[in-house]
Amino acid sequence: MEQIRIGTIIGGRDAVRVIPQIAQHGFESYSISFGQSTSGIDLIETAKQIEELAAQHNFIISSVGVYGNPLTGEGDNADTLASWERLIEHAHLFGTDIVAGFTGRLTGLPIEASIPQYAEVFGELSRRADAKGVRIAFENCAMGGTWSSGDWNIALNPSAWELMFNAIPSDNIGLQWEPAHQMDSLIDPIPQLRKWVDKVFHVHGKDATIAWDIVKEYGLRGPKRFVWDRTPGFGDTNWSDIMTILMQANYKGTIDIEGWHDPVYKDELEMTGQVHALNYLKRCRGGIFVPNPAAEGYK
Numbered sequence: 442m443e444q445i446r447i448g449t450i451i452g453g454r455d456a457v458r459v460i461p462q463i464a465q466h467g468f469e470s471y472s473i474s475f476g477q478s479t480s481g482i483d484l485i486e487t488a489k490q491i492e493e494l495a496a497q498h499n500f501i502i503s504s505v506g507v508y509g510n511p512l513t514g515e516g517d518n519a520d521t522l523a524s525w526e527r528l529i530e531h532a533h534l535f536g537t538d539i540v541a542g543f544t545g546r547l548t549g550l551p552i553e554a555s556i557p558q559y560a561e562v563f564g565e566l567s568r569r570a571d572a573k574g575v576r577i578a579f580e581n582c583a584m585g586g587t588w589s590s591g592d593w594n595i596a597l598n599p600s601a602w603e604l605m606f607n608a609i610p611s612d613n614i615g616l617q618w619e620p621a622h623q624m625d626s627l628i629d630p631i632p633q634l635r636k637w638v639d640k641v642f643h644v645h646g647k648d649a650t651i652a653w654d655i656v657k658e659y660g661l662r663g664p665k666r667f668v669w670d671r672t673p674g675f676g677d678t679n680w681s682d683i684m685t686i687l688m689q690a691n692y693k694g695t696i697d698i699e700g701w702h703d704p705v706y707k708d709e710l711e712m713t714g715q716v717h718a719l720n721y722l723k724r725c726r727g728g729i730f731v732p733n734p735a736a737e738g739y740k
Contacts, residue, residue, distance in 0.1 A: 444730055445687060446470040446695040447722045448503060449715055450645070453482060457490045464498035466716045467723075471502055472643070472697035473535065477509030478520040479527050488534035495536070503695040504539035504578065504617070504643050505532055510593055512545030512558045521545070522562065529570045539643050539694075540570065541578040541617040543594040544605065552588055552595045552604065559595060560608040567611045578617035578642040579605070583626070598626065599633065606640070619645035619699065620678045625668045627651070627661075631682050638690040644683075646698035646718060648676025670702035672714040674721035681725045688726075696722055 448470030451459055456473055491502060505528050509521030528540045547555045570577055584593035595601050618641045620630030648671045655667040673680055698718045706714025
């Protein structure tokens with residue numbers, strides 16, 4: 442039986458160096474992020490070296506991604522669109538069919554204003570990806586933006602997803618979903634996942650803690666922070682519920698831990714937190730697969 446693999450996110454420029462140092466902890470997959478650009482990276486050689494490591498350590502690459510703004514191409518985002526094209530072209534070399542990232546956004550404008558440019562840019566990328574058997578997954582991170590203004594991403598909540606999927610009604614356009622990005626808007630992630638699970642191509646393992654006492658006393662725009670990103674196992678979400686929803690929907694992807702956000706398990710405790718999350722998520726999926734007895738009539 443194929444189980445949901447549990448892994449972690451790793452930088453594309455560091456993957457070949459770092460994977461051998463952490464593989465012994467039992468990560469089963471890696472989601473590779475190239476930041477805002479793949480410029481200067483030999484994707485063919487990198488994929489070859491990672492393939493060799495995968496054979497040695499028994500893991501898969503779940504996705505490759507670029508997280509800049511392909512709609513404007515301004516400043517550090519000048520290479521982002523070309524990087525989407527490169528990753529779509531080379532995804533198969535990494536053994537994955539998912540390229541992930543942000544939609545981009547027209548800076549400072551409401552979400553609706555970005556939809557025509559989004560449809561033009563990702564309509565073409567979707568066709569390019571479809572020809573390669575590749576799926577596109579948008580991370581649901583607001584990046585500090587709101588409905589009325591922002592400069593990174595429009596895929597921040599279900600109302601935006603509806604606009605996006607209506608603009609490009611393609612089966613190879615979906616989500617790179619995680620609960621934390623919805624919880625910081627006080628959205629309950631569990632019913633959301635149940636509704637949108639068929640559009641979820643990849644899951645980031647990042648949770649959040651909401652301090653409801655602060656919300657009730659100070660509100661959302663008060664002087665005190667009311668929500669913190671957490672590594673799974675330390676936040677508010679029941680990941681057994683997430684596993685159940687994914688498995689009932691026959692999800693075949695992975696959950697890859699997004700570290701470097703937890704306010705406690707950070708710095709010298711970063712890998713301690715990630716390994717805790719790894720083992721916690723494996724327990725939430727039911728541990729390791731155990732075959733039933735072969736006795737006739739066993740139920």
